[in-house]
Amino acid sequence: MRASQYFLPTLKEAPQEAQIISHQLMLRAGLVAQASAGIYSWLPLGNLVLNNIARIIREEQNRIGAHEVLLPTIQSADLWRESGRFDAYGAEMLRIKDRHDRDMLYTPTAEELMTDLARRFVRSYKELPQIWYQIQWKFRDEIRPRFGVMRGREFYMKDAYSFDLDEASARASYHKMMVAYLRTFARLGLTAVPVRADTGPIGGDLSHEFHIVAKTGESLLYYDKELDRLMQDPSTVDVERLMSLYAMEETMHDASNCPVQAENLNQARGIEVGHIFYFGTKYTEALGATIMDASGKSIHPHMGSYGIGVSRLVGAIIEASHDERGIIWPESVAPFKVALVNLKVGDVACDTMCADLYAQLEKTGVSVLLDDTTQSVGAKLATMDLIGLPWQVRVGPKGLAQGLLEVKNRRSGETQELSAEAVIQMLTERLGA
Amino acid sequence: MRASQYFLPTLKEAPQEAQIISHQLMLRAGLVAQASAGIYSWLPLGNLVLNNIARIIREEQNRIGAHEVLLPTIQSADLWRESGRFDAYGAEMLRIKDRHDRDMLYTPTAEELMTDLARRFVRSYKELPQIWYQIQWKFRDEIRPRFGVMRGREFYMKDAYSFDLDEASARASYHKMMVAYLRTFARLGLTAVPVRADTGPIGGDLSHEFHIVAKTGESLLYYDKELDRLMQDPSTVDVERLMSLYAMEETMHDASNCPVQAENLNQARGIEVGHIFYFGTKYTEALGATIMDASGKSIHPHMGSYGIGVSRLVGAIIEASHDERGIIWPESVAPFKVALVNLKVGDVACDTMCADLYAQLEKTGVSVLLDDTTQSVGAKLATMDLIGLPWQVRVGPKGLAQGLLEVKNRRSGETQELSAEAVIQMLTERLGA
Numbered sequence: 001m002r003a004s005q006y007f008l009p010t011l012k013e014a015p016q017e018a019q020i021i022s023h024q025l026m027l028r029a030g031l032v033a034q035a036s037a038g039i040y041s042w043l044p045l046g047n048l049v050l051n052n053i054a055r056i057i058r059e060e061q062n063r064i065g066a067h068e069v070l071l072p073t074i075q076s077a078d079l080w081r082e083s084g085r086f087d088a089y090g091a092e093m094l095r096i097k098d099r100h101d102r103d104m105l106y107t108p109t110a111e112e113l114m115t116d117l118a119r120r121f122v123r124s125y126k127e128l129p130q131i132w133y134q135i136q137w138k139f140r141d142e143i144r145p146r147f148g149v150m151r152g153r154e155f156y157m158k159d160a161y162s163f164d165l166d167e168a169s170a171r172a173s174y175h176k177m178m179v180a181y182l183r184t185f186a187r188l189g190l191t192a193v194p195v196r197a198d199t200g201p202i203g204g205d206l207s208h209e210f211h212i213v214a215k216t217g218e219s220l221l222y223y224d225k226e227l228d229r230l231m232q233d234p235s236t237v238d239v240e241r242l243m244s245l246y247a248m249e250e251t252m253h254d255a256s257n258c259p260v261q262a263e264n265l266n267q268a269r270g271i272e273v274g275h276i277f278y279f280g281t282k283y284t285e286a287l288g289a290t291i292m293d294a295s296g297k298s299i300h301p302h303m304g305s306y307g308i309g310v311s312r313l314v315g316a317i318i319e320a321s322h323d324e325r326g327i328i329w330p331e332s333v334a335p336f337k338v339a340l341v342n343l344k345v346g347d348v349a350c351d352t353m354c355a356d357l358y359a360q361l362e363k364t365g366v367s368v369l370l371d372d373t374t375q376s377v378g379a380k381l382a383t384m385d386l387i388g389l390p391w392q393v394r395v396g397p398k399g400l401a402q403g404l405l406e407v408k409n410r411r412s413g414e415t416q417e418l419s420a421e422a423v424i425q426m427l428t429e430r431l432g433a
Numbered sequence: 434m435r436a437s438q439y440f441l442p443t444l445k446e447a448p449q450e451a452q453i454i455s456h457q458l459m460l461r462a463g464l465v466a467q468a469s470a471g472i473y474s475w476l477p478l479g480n481l482v483l484n485n486i487a488r489i490i491r492e493e494q495n496r497i498g499a500h501e502v503l504l505p506t507i508q509s510a511d512l513w514r515e516s517g518r519f520d521a522y523g524a525e526m527l528r529i530k531d532r533h534d535r536d537m538l539y540t541p542t543a544e545e546l547m548t549d550l551a552r553r554f555v556r557s558y559k560e561l562p563q564i565w566y567q568i569q570w571k572f573r574d575e576i577r578p579r580f581g582v583m584r585g586r587e588f589y590m591k592d593a594y595s596f597d598l599d600e601a602s603a604r605a606s607y608h609k610m611m612v613a614y615l616r617t618f619a620r621l622g623l624t625a626v627p628v629r630a631d632t633g634p635i636g637g638d639l640s641h642e643f644h645i646v647a648k649t650g651e652s653l654l655y656y657d658k659e660l661d662r663l664m665q666d667p668s669t670v671d672v673e674r675l676m677s678l679y680a681m682e683e684t685m686h687d688a689s690n691c692p693v694q695a696e697n698l699n700q701a702r703g704i705e706v707g708h709i710f711y712f713g714t715k716y717t718e719a720l721g722a723t724i725m726d727a728s729g730k731s732i733h734p735h736m737g738s739y740g741i742g743v744s745r746l747v748g749a750i751i752e753a754s755h756d757e758r759g760i761i762w763p764e765s766v767a768p769f770k771v772a773l774v775n776l777k778v779g780d781v782a783c784d785t786m787c788a789d790l791y792a793q794l795e796k797t798g799v800s801v802l803l804d805d806t807t808q809s810v811g812a813k814l815a816t817m818d819l820i821g822l823p824w825q826v827r828v829g830p831k832g833l834a835q836g837l838l839e840v841k842n843r844r845s846g847e848t849q850e851l852s853a854e855a856v857i858q859m860l861t862e863r864l865g866a
Contacts, residue, residue, distance in 0.1 A: 007502075091532045092532075094529065096527065
């Protein structure tokens with residue numbers, strides 16, 4: 001993409017209402033713009049990040065055999081009356097009357113609609129297990145939306161629902177999903193700690209929250225250091241062992257009764273980005289969803305549900321990965337992998353080199369944002385640091401006279417001078433498709 | 434995908450409420466399930482089709498330099514009061530009160546929100562032209578939703594908005610978009626006729642509707658045969674020439690005054706799937722969106738808006754492409770490219786051959802639905818005809834004894850007997866990534 005033709009409205013100063021760093025940086029870097037209280041428009045750069053995160057989540061859901069569906073945002077209240085949640089759910093549920101004065105609602109979560117699909121379309125134990133997921137907009141009418149996309153009203157969420165014949169099989173689905181989550185967060189460049197959680201209004205008896213470690217996190221976590229070692233390879237992790245390790249939020253942690261010795265206990269701040277539940281037959285009973293088991297008996301399938309806040313993750317990644325100059329994107333979610341900065345637009349050698357590098361990198365699948373604008377060098381470099389693309393390649397007349405370009409790694413800040421060939425080789429090897 | 438592990442709830446009979454063939458086939462083939470009146474859940478097979486259509490639309494929007502954004506589904510009424518449409522828009526707009534009793538709405542179209550983005554973030558003529566698009570859910574509270582996804586209430590739509598310095602430039606954007614539409618529909622395997630249209634509540638003075646030719650179409654079209662010839666290569670089409678040709682809906686067609694002689698006039702039924710508008714400064718004036726032109730003067734940018742009904746297209750494609758046995762997907766949008774049917778599950782030779790073909794085709798990027806269930810042969814073949822994958826490969830013990838598989842093209846109905854190597858070669862050459 002050429003910056004001269006792009007829509008990337010960066011801001012020098014963050015608007016005053018933005019209190020936390022991710023909110024400030026998302027507005028300054030032109031990722032989002034507020035549309036109304038707690039509701040955001042995703043601008044081109046932000047949309048690319050959102051899609052990259054969604055793609056990784058999707059790949060890991062597909063890997064465990066989950067099937068993607070897409071449910072409506074607006075539902076009838078009828079199913080929610082069957083489960084009892086239409087009245088039980090608080091004012092956070094956006095209740096709506098349609099033109100025929102029927103009660104509708106904007107989906108805050110989809111246990112009812114998914115259970116209804118199972119009730120209508122799954123007949124036999126032979127069809128189980130099933131895991132269905134969607135990546136879809138949700139709405140929760142927060143009384144005081146704040147912190148940008150971290151606590152917005154309209155938000156993008158992956159929600160999955162498992163259906164199993166019995167508790168043992170349901171726990172196996174729960175374990176599979178936990179591995180998928182660990183893999184997902186690792187691919188997003190994040191350290192995510194699964195902590196024991198209350199099941200809250202979803203109900204059930206087994207639940208974990210996933211917290212991303214970030215200095216600015218709202219929760220304080222205490223967890224066995226063994227967790228970090230176990231999670232190094234999420235594909236081979238022993239889930240039973242992982243779940244047996246101590247990991248608590250501050251509110252549930254009691255230092256005087258902690259089974260882990262102080263020197264083996266990590267303490268870190270975290271941001272909740274995922275929550276998984278096993279809740280047995282709560283919804284299949286309420287909605288009368290049954291299947292035939294192997295002996296011909298009618299039973300209620302056991303269910304779990306599994307959420308990841310996709311739009312929230314954009315903010316959480318920034319909280320976990322930034323410096324005083326701006327965002328530092330992990331390579332897997334960066335909107336473009338490479339910032340190619342033409343330091344002297346109009347200089348034939350610079351223009352030619354940039355056009356050439358741009359074409360060669362894009363050809364090998366490395367996405368590039370080429371700054372071909374006439375802004376000052378200082379402004380260009382500040383913008384690229386702000387928007388946080390993993391690699392910067394700076395093309396200027398002095399370096400070119402010696403056949404050299406300057407390459408900067410945004411995370412380490414290290415720079416090196418390399419020939420064009422060496423730059424292409426390094427970046428395509430590292431980032432190419 | 435192995436059918437034994439998939440979620441594909443096909444129905445033998447269409448529910449009575451489904452009046453038109455696409456609605457019947459979408460329910461029978463397990464593409465969608467009704468959630469409430471005019472609101473559908475997309476099941477795995479339908480979700481794949483929806484994504485394939487969206488991907489092609491996205492690629493063609495990107496090709497003309499449009500930038501993808503993603504706007505919220507729920508908006509404040511404030512902007513719509515500025516444009517005057519909050520009151521002017523009929524009961525089809527879903528009006529909502531949030532918990533603070535503020536007027537909100539579910540976006541039926543996004544002129545206001547897009548114009549607001551331009552007002553806030555675009556300053557200078559140097560930043561124009563801009564085209565922004567999104568693929569996002571919309572809601573129109575139809576009084577009598579019917580025909581399945583063809584006239585639903587919640588629907589998936591690509592909507593794009595162009596911003597230009599003046600009318601000449603805006604018309605160039607309009608032309609670019611028309612070419613993008615012709616390319617998009619051609620890639621979807623459709624014949625789409627652009628006919629002159631009224632601008633209706635969007636306003637403006639130039640507008641075209643795109644109608645897909647289908648025997649069951651709701652509109653009757655009259656158009657110059659030259660159109661078909663011109664559109665054969667959408668990339669090189671002369672848009673001025675195209676727009677000068679006669680193409681009218683029945684309501685605007687007057688046989689006694691038609692400038693095209695009868696023998697040069699095509700008559701066909703069509704389904705509207707796209708609508709484009711040029712409406713000048715209607716919204717930029719109403720919202721006070723200005724930019725600086727080259728002479729330093731403040732002017733209102735000229736706008737156009739451009740819609741394609743993504744979920745509607747799923748129904749429209751089926752209306753245009755089916756037979757008495759079921760759907761016939763164009764290869765570009767098929768949920769899987771190949772139906773691999775194991776005619777005798779449990780037979781070692783059949784099972785081994787199917788596993789082998791499955792692995793080899795998937796490896797080369799050809800998506801396969803392997804029927805490894807224990808249904809009867811008749812039921813399996815009927816299901817595959819119903820869900821309409823472009824190619825069927827049938828693996829049975831009799832053929833295998835001679836080293837042969839049966840390959841059927843769903844559209845032509847032609848079958849041939851080929852060796853496994855020949856099948857793989859033909860399908861990967863034709864369908865491989």
